[in-house]
Each structure stands twice: as C-alpha cells, then as structure tokens.
Amino acid sequence: MRALHYVHASMIAAVLVGAPSAAPAQTPDAQALRNEPSNAQALRDEIDQLRRDFDAVRQQYGDRLTALETRLSAIQDGAPPAAAAVPAQPAVGQRPTAEVPAGAAGVGGPTGALPVYGAAVAGSKVFNPDMAVIGDFLGAAGQNKAARQNNVSPNPALEMHESEASFQAVVDPYARADFFISFGEEGVNLEEGFVTFTSLPGGLLTKVGKMRAAFGKVNGLHNHLLPWTDRPLVINNLVGGEDGIDDAGISVARLIPNPWMFLEATGQVFRGDSGADPNGNPLFKTTQRGELSYVGHLRAYQDLTDNANIDLGFSYSRGHNGASNGNLVDPGSLVTQLYGIDATYRWKPLQRSIYQSFVGRTEWIWSRRDQLTSVQSGSGMYLSGDYQFGRRWFAGARYDRANRADVASMLDTGQSLVLTYWPSEFSQVRGQYRRTAYAIGPADNELLFQFQFAIGAHGAHPF
Amino acid sequence: MRLKMMLAYALLLVSAPVFAQGKLNVMATIEDLASIAREVGGDRIAIESIAKGYQDPHFVEAKPSFILKLQKADLLIAIGRELEIGWLPPLIQQSRNGKIQPGAEAYLDASAQARILDIPQGQITRAMGDVHPLGNPHYWLDPENGKTVAREIAGKLTQLRPNDKAYFDQRLADFVNRVSEGEKRWLAMMAPYKGVKVVTYHRSFPNFADRFGLDVIGYVEPRPGIPPSPGHTLDLIQEMKRQQIKIILMEPYFDQKTPDSIASQTGAQVLVMPPSVGGEKTITDYFKLFDYDINLLVNALKRIGAKPAGND
Numbered sequence: 001m002r003a004l005h006y007v008h009a010s011m012i013a014a015v016l017v018g019a020p021s022a023a024p025a026q027t028p029d030a031q032a033l034r035n036e037p038s039n040a041q042a043l044r045d046e047i048d049q050l051r052r053d054f055d056a057v058r059q060q061y062g063d064r065l066t067a068l069e070t071r072l073s074a075i076q077d078g079a080p081p082a083a084a085a086v087p088a089q090p091a092v093g094q095r096p097t098a099e100v101p102a103g104a105a106g107v108g109g110p111t112g113a114l115p116v117y118g119a120a121v122a123g124s125k126v127f128n129p130d131m132a133v134i135g136d137f138l139g140a141a142g143q144n145k146a147a148r149q150n151n152v153s154p155n156p157a158l159e160m161h162e163s164e165a166s167f168q169a170v171v172d173p174y175a176r177a178d179f180f181i182s183f184g185e186e187g188v189n190l191e192e193g194f195v196t197f198t199s200l201p202g203g204l205l206t207k208v209g210k211m212r213a214a215f216g217k218v219n220g221l222h223n224h225l226l227p228w229t230d231r232p233l234v235i236n237n238l239v240g241g242e243d244g245i246d247d248a249g250i251s252v253a254r255l256i257p258n259p260w261m262f263l264e265a266t267g268q269v270f271r272g273d274s275g276a277d278p279n280g281n282p283l284f285k286t287t288q289r290g291e292l293s294y295v296g297h298l299r300a301y302q303d304l305t306d307n308a309n310i311d312l313g314f315s316y317s318r319g320h321n322g323a324s325n326g327n328l329v330d331p332g333s334l335v336t337q338l339y340g341i342d343a344t345y346r347w348k349p350l351q352r353s354i355y356q357s358f359v360g361r362t363e364w365i366w367s368r369r370d371q372l373t374s375v376q377s378g379s380g381m382y383l384s385g386d387y388q389f390g391r392r393w394f395a396g397a398r399y400d401r402a403n404r405a406d407v408a409s410m411l412d413t414g415q416s417l418v419l420t421y422w423p424s425e426f427s428q429v430r431g432q433y434r435r436t437a438y439a440i441g442p443a444d445n446e447l448l449f450q451f452q453f454a455i456g457a458h459g460a461h462p463f
Numbered sequence: 464m465r466l467k468m469m470l471a472y473a474l475l476l477v478s479a480p481v482f483a484q485g486k487l488n489v490m491a492t493i494e495d496l497a498s499i500a501r502e503v504g505g506d507r508i509a510i511e512s513i514a515k516g517y518q519d520p521h522f523v524e525a526k527p528s529f530i531l532k533l534q535k536a537d538l539l540i541a542i543g544r545e546l547e548i549g550w551l552p553p554l555i556q557q558s559r560n561g562k563i564q565p566g567a568e569a570y571l572d573a574s575a576q577a578r579i580l581d582i583p584q585g586q587i588t589r590a591m592g593d594v595h596p597l598g599n600p601h602y603w604l605d606p607e608n609g610k611t612v613a614r615e616i617a618g619k620l621t622q623l624r625p626n627d628k629a630y631f632d633q634r635l636a637d638f639v640n641r642v643s644e645g646e647k648r649w650l651a652m653m654a655p656y657k658g659v660k661v662v663t664y665h666r667s668f669p670n671f672a673d674r675f676g677l678d679v680i681g682y683v684e685p686r687p688g689i690p691p692s693p694g695h696t697l698d699l700i701q702e703m704k705r706q707q708i709k710i711i712l713m714e715p716y717f718d719q720k721t722p723d724s725i726a727s728q729t730g731a732q733v734l735v736m737p738p739s740v741g742g743e744k745t746i747t748d749y750f751k752l753f754d755y756d757i758n759l760l761v762n763a764l765k766r767i768g769a770k771p772a773g774n775d
Contacts, residue, residue, distance in 0.1 A: 173567065176556065199561025203534065255534065255559065262527040301527040306515070309526060350518040351716050391690045391718070424689055426589055455589070461549040463525045 129169035129177075132456030134224045136162040142446035150412075150438040152278040155230075155448060159185060162223055166459070174199055180222065191222065191246065205253045213245035214253075214266045214297040215315045216340045216363045225462045227359070227386045227396055227420075229432045229450040233412050234380030234402035238367045239338065240283035243275025245295060245317065247284075262301040269294055272319050281406050283336060285322025293319025308347045315340035323371045323406070336405070339366040357388040367405050378403030386418070394420040400436075410439035428452040487624060490536040490563075492547050493520050494740040495603045496573055496612070498749040500540060502638040503617045507627050508538075513554075516741020519716040521593075521688070525550040533558035536569070538623060540616060543574035546600035571619045574600070577608040580669045592686025604738060605670035606646040609749055610639050645750055649675065649757045656764050660706055662699065662731070664713035664722060667738045675757070680706060683713065683722055691721040703729045709767045710760075712736045715743070732763050 140155035147154040167179040176198060180191040194209025212220045218235050223242070231242055239245065249270030256263040272286035272293040284293045295317045303309045321336040341364045348357040364381040380402025388394045400414035414436040421429045430450040437443040487508040491497040497512040504510065511532060514523045520542070533539065533554055541547055555564060562569035579598035587594050602608045617635040621628045657676035664683040672679050681702055685695035702708075709731045711722045722733045736756050737743050746755050 170565070173564070174561070196556065198556055198564055199559070203559040205557060205559050255531070262531055264527070299527075303526065303528050309528075311527075346524075348524065350515055352718075353524070354519055354522050354716065355718055424589075425593060458545065458548050458593075460525065460553045461522065463550075463553070 127169070129167040129179075130457035130459075132166045132454055132459055134164045134166070134452065134454045135160070136164070136223055137451040138229060139449045140446055141449075142444070144444050144446060146436070146438045146441035146444045149441040150278075152438065155446070161185070161450075164191065164222065164224065166456075168457070171195060194251075203255055207251040210246065210248045211251060213247065213249075213268055213270065213295040213317070214251065215239065215245050215295050215317050215338065216297075216313060216342045216365065217344060217361060218363060219244040221462075224452050224454075227384065227394075228398060228416060228418055229430055229448045230416075230434070232363075232382035232384075232398065232402075233400040233414050233436070234363065234365050234382055237277050237402040237412065238283075238365050238378065238380050238405050240275035241277050245270070245274045245283065245293070247271055247273050247293065249293075260302070262299075264299045264301075266295075266297040266299070268296075270319070274319070277405055279404070279406070282322055283338075283405070284319030286320060287322065287324075291320040293317065307349045308345070311342075311344040311346070313340070313342040315342070321369055321371075323369070334370045334372070336367060336369045338368075340364065355388070355391050358385065360385045365402075367403075367408075369405050369408075371406065376406060376408040378405055378408035392422040394418075394422075396420070404439070412439055413437045426454045487537045487620065488535055489538045489540065490532055491540045492523075492542055492551060493603075495609075495749060495752070496540045496542065496616075498740045498752075499603075499609060499613050499638070500616050500620075502749065503613050503631055503635050504620055505630065505634050507624065507630060508620065512741075513551075514739075516737065516739040516746065517715050517743075519714070520546055520739070521549060523547070523550045525553045527557075529554050530557045533563060534560050536560060536563055538569045538571065538619065539563040540571045540573055540619075542600050542603070543572035544579065544597045544600035544602070545595050569619075569623065571615065573612045573615055574602060576611045576615055577602045578605065578611070578670070580673060581666065592684070593688030595687075599666060599669050601667045601738060602670050604668060605674045606642050606649070606753060607674065608670060610642050613638050613642075641750065645753060649753050652757050652761050656761070659710070659764060660708050661710040661712055662703060662708055662725075663711070664717050667714055668712060668736075671738075671756070675760075680708060683711065683717075683725065696721060696725060700725055700728050703731060710734060710763060712760075714738055732767065734759055734763055736760070 138155060138159045138161040140157060140159075144154035161184065163183040165181045165183070167181075168177070170176045174197060175195050177193075177195045179193045181193075182189050182191045190210055192209070192211050194207045194211045197204075197206045197208075200206055212222075214220055216239070218226070218231060219239055231244075235241070235244065247270035249268055251266060251268040253264055253266040256265055270284075270293045272284050272291045274282055274284040274293070276282040286292075295315065297316075298314045300312045301309065315338070317338040317340075318335060321334055323334045343362050345360040346357070347359075360383075362381060362383045364379070366379045367377070369376045369378075380400075382398055382400050384396060384398035386394055386396035396416075396418040398414075398416040398418070400412070400416070402412055404410040404412070414434060416432055416434045418430065418432045420431075423429070428451070430452070432448040432450070434446045434448055435443055436446070486506075487504065489497075489500055489504065489508045489510040491500055491510060491512045493514045494512040494516040497510050500508065500510050513529050513532075514520050536558075539555070541551060555570075561567060564570060565572075574597075579602055581595075581599035583591075583594055583596060583598075587596055603612065613635055617631045620631050624631075653675040658678055659676070660678045660680050661672075662681045662683065663672075663679055666682060666684075666687055668677070668679065671677070681699050683691050683696070683699065685692050703725070708729065711726055711731050711733045713719065713722050713733060713735055715735050715737050719733065719735070725731065726733045736759055737746055737752070740746055740749055740752050742752075743755060746752050
C-alpha cells in the first residue's frame with residue numbers, strides 16, 4: 001500500500017507540475033476506481049490519503065528548496081572578494097546577448113538576440129595563472145681584450161639579455177605549478193617548469209620538473225634576483241655558467257626538526273645535463289640513460305635578532321662530465337664532483353626595513369673533475385656585500401677568485417663595484433664596474449649597466 | 464653522507480616536540496589580527512603574529528624561521544586584499560602544511576566580510592603606483608571591521624573546535640560589546656572635529672578617516688608605494704597652505720624627513736600614528752590602538768585649536 005501511495009502522490013505531483021506525459025487518465029489506478037464504484041468511503045479515504053501524501057511531498061520539497069536558498073545566499077555572502085574583483089560579471093545563467101544588427105533582418109536572417117561568444121567564459125579567466133614578464137637589458141663598455149684571449153665571449157655592447165615570462169598558479173588542493181620561460185638572444189628556453197606538492201605527508205616538499213638545482217645560493221637564483229649584473233667567476237668556471245645546474249629531475253626537501261634552528265635537507269636527482277663554462281665545457285653531460293646527476297643541500301638558518309640572521313648552506317653534487325667526448329675509453333667513469341659552502345648574513349632593522357639593509361654573502365666551491373688523462377681539482381669563491389642606504393639606493397662590492405674546471409692551474413680573479421637604483425618595486429637600474437684578471441693577458445676593465453623592468457602579477461620579494 | 468644521516472637522527476631524537484596541550488596553534492600575519500584572535504580565542508588558543516606592529520606590513524621578509532612556525536600552525540589568519548602578497552605565498556608554500564594553504568580549511572582571509580574601501584574601478588595600471596586591486600587592505604582601523612573580523616575568527620575557531628563553541632561565542636559577544644563601548648567613546652572624542660582635513664603619508668588610514676570623520680586631502684607619497692618626489696612635495700605644500708592643513712599623519716615605519724620639511728613650511732604638525740597593535744610599546748591590544756591614536760589626534764587638534772570643517 002505504501003508503494004502505491006507513493007505512486008499516487010508522485011502522479012499527482014507530476015500532473016500539477018505539468019508534465020504532459022502524465023496527463024492521460026487511463027492508468028491502472030483509475031481503472032481500479034471504476035471497478036469499485038460502490039465503495040465511496042474507501043474512495044474518500046483514498047483521496048484523503050493522497051492529499052496527505054501530497055502535502056507531505058510538498059512540505060518536503062519546500063524544505064529542501066529553503067535549505068538550498070540558504071546555502072546559496074551563504075555562498076554568495078562568503079565570497080565577496082571574488083565578486084568585488086569581477087564586478088562586471090553577468091549573473092550566472094544570464095548569457096550576455098547582443099541585438100541583431102539592423103541590416104541582418106532579411107530573409108533567413110537571425111531574429112531576436114544573438115549570443116555573444118567569449119563573454120560568457122570571462123569567469124574562467126579567474127583561473128588563469130599569475131603572469132608576469134621581466135625584462136633584463138644589459139650593456140657593456142670598456143676593454144675586453146683579455147676575455148677574447150681566454151676564449152671567454154665578451155658581453156656585447158647592448159643586449160636584450162633575457163625576457164623572462166612566468167606563469168604561476170595553484171593546480172589543485174595538493175599542488176601548485178610554476179613556469180619560467182626565458183627568451184634570450186639565442187632563443188627560447190624553459191628556465192624552470194615544475195610542480196610543487198605542498199602537502200605531502202612526512203613534511204616532504206616535493207618538486208617535479210625542470211628546475212634550478214639547490215647547489216649553493218647563486219645557482220638557484222634567476223638573473224633578475226642577482227645583486228649584480230653578472231654571475232661570479234666561480235659560478236661561471238665551476239658550476240656551469242649562467243645556466244648552471246638547471247635540469248629535469250625530482251627534488252625532495254624535508255625540514256629536520258630540532259629545538260635550535262631551521263634545518264632543511266634537500267635531495268635532488270637530475271637527468272645529468274647542465275650549463276657550460278665560458279669555454280663551452282658543460283659541467284655535467286649525459287651520454288646514456290644511467291648517467292644521472294645528484295645534488296644534496298643542507299641549509300641551516302637562524303635569527304640572531306629580530307633585525308639580523310644568518311643562513312648557512314652545505315652542498316654536494318656529482319654527475320658525468322662528458323670529458324670523454326665520445327671517446328669510449330670508459331665514459332662512465334669520468335665524473336665531476338662539487339662541494340660547496342655558502343654563508344649569508346642579513347641585517348635589516350624592522351622599523352626602517354624599507355630604507356636600510358645589508359646583505360653579506362660568500363660561497364666557496366671545490367671541484368674535482370675526472371678527465372681522460374688527469375684529475376683536475378680546482379676551487380673558487382666570491383665574497384660580496386650589498387648595503388642599502390636609501391629607499392631606492394643600494395651599493396655593493398664583490399671579490400671573485402676561481403680556477404678553471406678543466407685546467408685547475410689557471411686562475412681568474414675579479415673585483416666589482418655595484419650601484420643600484422630602484423625607481424619603484426617594479427624596475428631597477430644598475431651599474432657595475434668590473435675588473436677581471438683572467439689567467440692569460442692583462443686585466444679587463446669594464447663598465448656594465450643593466451635595466452630591469454617587470455610587468456604583470458606582483459611576485460614575492462626575494463629572500 | 465652517513466655522518467649527515469646520523470646527525471639528522473640525533474637531532475630528531477633530541478627534539479621531542481612540545482605540543483601546547485589542547486591549544487589551537489594560531490598564526491596571524493599582523494599583530495592586529497593576533498590581538499583580535501586573542502580576545503576571541505582566550506586560553507583555548509596560542510597565537511603569534513608574523514609581522515611586528517612597527518614594521519611595514521607590505522615588506523615583511525619571508526624568513527625561514529616563519530616557515531617553522533607555519534608548519535606547526537592549526538590556523539593561519541591573513542589580512543588578505545594582497546597586503547601580504549610579497550611575502551606570505553612563499554612562506555605558505557614552504558610550510559609543508561596542507562591545512563593552511565589558501566582555500567584550505569585552516570586558512571582564513573579576514574577581509575571576506577569586512578567593509579573595504581578604495582576598491583579601484585575600471586582599468587588600473589602600475590602607473591598609479593602599487594595599487595591594491597582588491598581594495599585598501601588597512602581595513603582593521605575601523606572598529607566595526609574589527610567586530611566583523613572577530614566574528615569571522617570566532618566562526619573559524621568554532622569550525623575547528625566545535626566543542627568550544629559556547630566559550631568562543633561568549634568571548635566574541637564580550638569583545639563586540641567592549642568594542643562598541645569603546646567606539647562610542649572614541650566617536651564622542653572626535654565628534655567636535657568632524658570633517659577636519661589632514662594629510663597622510665601612505666594610504667593607511669581610509670577606514671579610520673571614514674569612521675572618525677577625518678577628511679584626507681592628500682598624501683606625502685605621490686602614488687601608493689612610491690617614495691616622495693620633490694615636485695609632488697611642492698604641490699602638496701601649496702595645497703596644504705591653501706586649505707590650511709595643520710596635521711600630517713604618518714606611519715612609524717616611514718622616514719620622517721619629508722613630512723618634517725613639509726611641516727616646517729606649512730606650520731603643520733607631524734603625528735606618528737601607529738596603524739597597528741605593537742606600533743608603540745604601550746599599544747598592546749586592539750583597544751589601546753584606538754585609545755592611543757584618538758588621544759594623539761585629539762590632543763594635537765586641541766593644541767592647534769582646530770575647528771570642524773565649515774567653521775573656518
């Protein structure tokens with residue numbers, strides 16, 4: 001009987017809602033009623049029951065509708081930022097339309113309102129990644145004879161060194177993605193493109209993709225974040241030049257809990273290729289699938305006071321160097337190992353943080369490179385200090401010293417003075433006087449200058 | 464390698480994590496949020512702020528020590544409206560804490576229900592300076608918004624600790640009452656000076672000005688986030704002389720040189736008015752922030768014998 005009642009109720013509901021298919025009266029229930037015309041009482045009971053059932057159904061639907069309305073208004077109340085950000089959005093379900101142009105009302109022409117394609121999907125732009133482009137323009141003046149003698153390609157007089165486009169967004173509740181594509185004079189290069197899993201169990205911060213390796217400090221920095229117009233000699237000679245260790249791989253970083261300081265251990269595995277030194281020798285080069293390169297990094301950070309802190313890093317890297325150059329003596333055995341120590345001291349008085357700061361940094365790197373006939377053990381370092389003396393002004397100095405990776409007996413040294421001016425947070429003008437004494441020939445004295453400018457999404461300030 | 468592993472294990476052993484027993488571990492981006500959360504959460508939460516009240520909240524450094532704090536957080540409360548855009552995203556990303564990622568359960572953008580001013584209309588570009596496309600983020604300087612933020616926080620705390628609902632509700636009601644009482648007092652103090660014209664350094668005070676009847680006619684910064692320029696400063700001095708502006712409000716983290724020189728040429732007074740709890744040693748909570756700022760302002764207005772707008 002219950003089931004029957006339900007059928008009755010739903011039929012009546014269907015009729016009331018106006019579903020045309022329910023309209024024909026010839027139903028089993030109607031027949032049943034005709035077969036027992038005498039039982040008026042039963043009929044009346046039946047109708048009462050139907051009415052009650054219908055009321056119950058109506059009540060039920062009414063309640064659900066109210067609940068839905070409440071939820072809808074709660075959702076709308078809860079999301080004013082989105083509403084404020086896109087005030088001109090048409091209401092959901094109301095597609096924007098345009099009127100048919102006057103001349104189009106001929107035979108077979110469209111009548112009424114026309115849909116406007118594209119406008120309706122404006123809401124989906126909310127999910128576009130944060131985009132920005134950073135331009136890096138470099139100029140150079142002065143003497144560079146020694147660079148040529150040392151087979152180092154000198155900086156051109158004027159160069160649109162790099163235009164870096166970044167696309168960054170959250171992928172889903174578990175990950176975010178970052179892409180940095182650099183357009184240089186030699187072409188387009190995916191500088192970095194990786195996904196970061198932000199909430200893996202065990203406190204593991206995992207990145208998968210192409211990325212700058214966590215070897216020391218400078219290797220991880222994009223050009224526009226450097227405090228100089230160039231990279232230090234030790235990076236150029238021993239850590240793969242401007243491109244550095246920037247390779248496809250997997251990175252896992254974990255915080256090591258301890259009561260004293262911030263301690264983070266990072267382990268990375270890469271395919272085994274990298275940038276090259278100024279003479280064109282790649283740091284790492286794969287000739288077969290198994291020749292992976294590895295990077296390990298331990299970072300210790302401690303606040304000394306609210307205004308000052310110290311950051312220490314220990315790095316190790318190992319990969320195949322390709323020095324066999326196709327000469328199949330025993331290609332697998334020719335590896336390069338790098339050891340690095342970096343230290344950064346930062347001082348920034350909190351209350352005057354936008355006017356004054358000092359960053360002192362140094363990196364020491366040791367390289368051990370197997371070659372066909374010898375093992376080259378070289379080393380190098382830089383020491384640099386940058387002082388901010390006004391809201392827009394920074395002055396810095398750097399000392400460079402580095403052996404060559406493939407001929408460790410050759411030593412290059414350099415000194416630089418840097419002055420940086422920030423018109424705003426989004427642009428920067430920099431001049432650098434650089435004196436470089438390469439292993440061969442007289443010292444080069446050069447004046448380098450740089451303009452940097454960023455458009456698009458507001459990126460995070462570097463630390 | 465082996466030594467490193469052993470060291471790591473040794474460290475793991477020594478560092479038996481000290482859990483605040485049963486307390487919800489809450490991180491706030493600025494001290495004002497921390498103060499309001501402390502009022503609502505009482506002894507059921509442990510709260511700490513990332514930025515100090517006397518530093519510029521736009522330029523906080525993303526120090527790794529904050530990563531450690533965010534890693535252990537059960538709730539992160541942010542001002543939102545892109546105030547923290549330069550430093551909070553990298554901290555959250557590296558926190559390894561899935562709960563506090565934006566959009567997740569334990570991430571609270573306190574601006575959701577607040578009354579936001581200066582929402583730019585139409586096309587905006589960086590030629591206007593460092594504009595906040597989602598509106599002015601200094602909204603906590605209106606006590607009404609303080610109440611709204613408190614309600615948001617109470618709601619979130621209740622969601623995370625349903626058993627303490629009655630406790631949070633009671634504390635929220637008490638806080639709202641005290642803010643309402645304070646607001647009456649502050650409004651009464653400011654009432655004689657309604658419509659008084661002032662100049663501020665950065666656009667930190669629109670909500671304050673709107674609530675307490677100040678008329679901000681100009682800024683020391685030519686554009687938001689752009690340091691003072693000689694040309695703009697001369698224009699501002701002219702305008703201040705023309706309109707007889709006698710008060711310059713500035714935040715404690717800006718350089719006083721330009722405001723002082725403007726003041727010396729216009730006869731105005733420079734008031735260092737903290738926009739945040741902790742901006743002065745004596746400002747230890749949200750109530751004292753308004754007490755301090757309103758007293759500072761009223762005393763200065765009394766000294767210069769200011770009259771409400773229209774009477775001059």
